[in-house]
Amino acid sequence: MLVLLVALAAACGGGNDGNPGALYPDRANQYREDQERRIGGSVMLGGFTTTVTDVEVVGQTVTVSVEITNRNDEPQRIDATQWTLVNPRIQTLDPSSADFPLTELPGGETVNAEVSFTLDPGETGDVYIQYKPKILDAARGIWRYRVGAGIAS
Numbered sequence: 001m002l003v004l005l006v007a008l009a010a011a012c013g014g015g016n017d018g019n020p021g022a023l024y025p026d027r028a029n030q031y032r033e034d035q036e037r038r039i040g041g042s043v044m045l046g047g048f049t050t051t052v053t054d055v056e057v058v059g060q061t062v063t064v065s066v067e068i069t070n071r072n073d074e075p076q077r078i079d080a081t082q083w084t085l086v087n088p089r090i091q092t093l094d095p096s097s098a099d100f101p102l103t104e105l106p107g108g109e110t111v112n113a114e115v116s117f118t119l120d121p122g123e124t125g126d127v128y129i130q131y132k133p134k135i136l137d138a139a140r141g142i143w144r145y146r147v148g149a150g151i152a153s
Contacts, residue, residue: 024144027128028090033139043141046133047072052143053112055129061096062147063116064129073107082133085117088125088147093117124148 020030023038035043042051047070054065062085070076080098087093096118105111119127124147131141 018139024126024128024142027126027142027144028086031138031140033137034142035139036142036144039143039145041143043131044071045131045139045141046137047076048078048133050131050133050141052129052131052141055143055145057145057147060119060121060123061116062119062127062145063114065112065114066131067110067112068105069110070105070107075104075106076133077103078105078111078113078133079103080115082131083115084130084132086128086130087119088123088127092130093119119147 017035018031018033019036020032020034021027021036023036027036035045037043037052039052039055042049049069049071051067052064053067056063056065064083064085068078079100080095083095083098085093095115097116098114100113101111127145127147129143129145132139
């Protein structure tokens with residue numbers, strides 16, 4: 001029974017272990033600490049549980065809705081600099097705008113926010129949303145979204 005539960009968790013992309021290439025084997029720049037998830041899946045990094053809850057594309061703007069929970073007892077910094085987007089040409093983009101209601105998340109609290117990125121006109125294909133809450137830790141959360149196809153994956 002335990003083996004079945006572990007296998008099910010791994011297949012669903014749960015837990016907090018790295019799984020580079022498990023969901024997105026063709027993704028460039030994979031690191032062993034990467035936690036790949038589908039949209040709606042959570043990663044556990046740096047004392048946070050973070051979920052990309054939705055992605056919306058309007059024109060050239062990709063808006064990523066996120067939910068972040070601080071699992072620690074102490075407040076922790078949160079902001080747009082923890083987020084990047086890798087475009088279909090494998091270029092890393094910084095956010096063009098963000099809506100974070102606060103920059104220090106109290107222990108045990110949850111916040112919803114949005115981070116937006118600007119793609120080049122007509123750009124389509126796979127984009128990878130990257131979340132890296134700790135500068136000195138290589139661990140990243142990775143979610144894929146297919147721009148132009150309208151299919152989250």
